[in-house]
Amino acid sequence: MSSVVGTxxxxxxxxSVGAKGASRLSATRSSRAVRRQPSVPAxxxxxxxxxxxxxxxxxxxxxxxxxxxAHASVAHITSRARVSRRTFYELFPDRDACLLAAFEGVLxxxxxxxxxxxxxxxxxxxRVRLGLWTILSFLEREPAMANVCVVQSLxxxxxxxARRDVLLTRLAAVLDEGRHESLKARQATPxxxxxxxxxxxxxxxxxxxxxxxxxxxxxxxxxxGLIVLPYLGPTGARREQTRPAPAPLPxxxxxxxxxxxxxxxxxxxxxxxxxxxxLRVLECVxxxxxxxxxxxxxxxxxxxxxxxxxxLSRLERLGLLENTGKQRPKGEANAWxxxxxxxxxxxxIRTQVGTPxxxxxxxxxxxxTFHKNKHLSxxxxxxxxxxx
Numbered sequence: 567m568s569s570v571v572g573t574x575x576x577x578x579x580x581x582s583v584g585a586k587g588a589s590r591l592s593a594t595r596s597s598r599a600v601r602r603q604p605s606v607p608a609x610x611x612x613x614x615x616x617x618x619x620x621x622x623x624x625x626x627x628x629x630x631x632x633x634x635x636a637h638a639s640v641a642h643i644t645s646r647a648r649v650s651r652r653t654f655y656e657l658f659p660d661r662d663a664c665l666l667a668a669f670e671g672v673l674x675x676x677x678x679x680x681x682x683x684x685x686x687x688x689x690x691x692x693r694v695r696l697g698l699w700t701i702l703s704f705l706e707r708e709p710a711m712a713n714v715c716v717v718q719s720l721x722x723x724x725x726x727x728a729r730r731d732v733l734l735t736r737l738a739a740v741l742d743e744g745r746h747e748s749l750k751a752r753q754a755t756p757x758x759x760x761x762x763x764x765x766x767x768x769x770x771x772x773x774x775x776x777x778x779x780x781x782x783x784x785x786x787x788x789x790x791g792l793i794v795l796p797y798l799g800p801t802g803a804r805r806e807q808t809r810p811a812p813a814p815l816p817x818x819x820x821x822x823x824x825x826x827x828x829x830x831x832x833x834x835x836x837x838x839x840x841x842x843x844x845l846r847v848l849e850c851v852x853x854x855x856x857x858x859x860x861x862x863x864x865x866x867x868x869x870x871x872x873x874x875x876x877x878l879s880r881l882e883r884l885g886l887l888e889n890t891g892k893q894r895p896k897g898e899a900n901a902w903x904x905x906x907x908x909x910x911x912x913x914x915i916r917t918q919v920g921t922p923x924x925x926x927x928x929x930x931x932x933x934x935t936f937h938k939n940k941h942l943s944x945x946x947x948x949x950x951x952x953x954x
Contacts, residue, residue, distance in 0.1 A: 615657065618653055619657050622644070622649060622653075622657060622658070623667060624647065625645075626643050626664050626668040627672070627711060628710065629643050630668065630718045631710040631713045631718075634718060634721065635722060638661070640661050640664075662722070665726065666722070666723075666725055666726050666729065669714060669715065669719055669729065669730075670729070672708075672714055672715045673733065675704070675711070676701060676704050679700050679703075680700050680701070683696055683697065690744055690747060691744075691747070691794060691798070693740075694740065694744075694793060695809075696812060698789060698790065698793075699783065699812050702770075703782075703783055705774075705782050706782040706783055709779075712774055716771050717774055738756070738762075738763045741762050742756050742758075742759035744759070744793075744797035747797045747798060748797065748798065751796065754797060758796050762793050766792065769785065770782065786811055787806060787807040787809065788807060790803075790807070791806045843867070843868055844881070846866040846868075847862060847866045847878070848881070848886065848908060850862050850865040850866045851887060851903065851904055851908075852912050856890065856901040857902055858891075858899035858901065859878060859899065859902075860874075862878065878900075885908075886904065886905060887904060887905065887908055888903050888904075888905050
């Protein structure tokens with residue numbers, strides 16, 4: 567009988583207590599499933615990948631210029647860029663790949679200047695002269711990039727050295743066209759052009775290593791005399807040495823001071839971390855000058871008046887925004903406008919990312935993904951908790 571009672575009690579107990587046990591088991595399994603899910607980022611990247619990439623490249627240029635190729639470590643670069651190591655490795659597989667990208671960025675800027683110099687259709691001698699002037703002008707305006715391109719690139723890995731050789735081969739091919747300039751020039755060989763490129767580069771290299779540097783553009787006459795001598799003879803060389811320098815190309819004198827960065831770092835020198843909301847506020851003020859706190863908050867998606875007031879005040883202290891409504895009678899709304907520094911920043915961001923709409927959409931997509939994952943993670947954690 568006791569066995570029968572025991573069976574019945576066990577059956578009853580299994581019915582009542584078993585339901586709770588099943589609930590606990592289900593919750594435990596749910597909790598374990600949550601733990602197996604990939605962890606979400608601890609904080610949103612906040613900025614489009616292209617902006618982060620340019621910040622890293624800017625820091626890489628400065629690091630190479632300051633400490634040299636051998637000592638430009640990932641730690642040094644990320645510290646200068648104010649980004650995490652995780653962000654660095656999301657964009658570059660290793661340090662050498664980052665430094666190669668920085669070198670490529672400098673070359674792209676030089677090629678852009680050459681493309682705007684109007685070299686197409688010019689006779690060989692004039693094309694070489696104007697091209698050399700354009701390159702020397704760039705290196706003179708951008709000493710950090712000049713150091714990276716001419717000096718530090720020699721210390722690079724195999725891929726960077728191979729890229730450098732391709733560049734020198736292209737330059738030699740241009741000079742080798744001089745063999746068609748005269749009968750005497752035909753006696754020269756392709757090796758002559760390679761030697762001329764090496765000689766000119768060595769002279770520029772030596773000038774860049776000097777503590778007190780003379781203007782690189784002062785070398786134009788002597789370098790041109792050296793280049794044309796095998797093709798045009800002593801008379802042509804002397805003529806090149808005495809010719810006046812070309813006029814600066816439009817806009818070149820203003821394009822300096824990039825801070826040694828291929829695309830410019832709009833955040834360099836700012837003592838705050840600019841995120842999606844910050845850039846959204848700047849874009850909203852740019853689109854609606856004179857907007858009040860409330861209007862900016864609505865347009866930027868920051869409806870809390872306390873938060874938007876603090877953010878606007880911080881941007882004002884950084885010199886990015888100006889409250890033109892301070893002179894209004896007490897009680898009237900503020901009127902926010904971009905300062906010249908703020909205008910420059912928004913323009914740089916648009917250049918790096920695209921149109922204002924693309925900038926905001928890119929930032930918003932990054933931020934929305936993060937907040938969605940963060941919300942789902944918190945919800946899953948709550949569901950996974952088991953009462954003891």
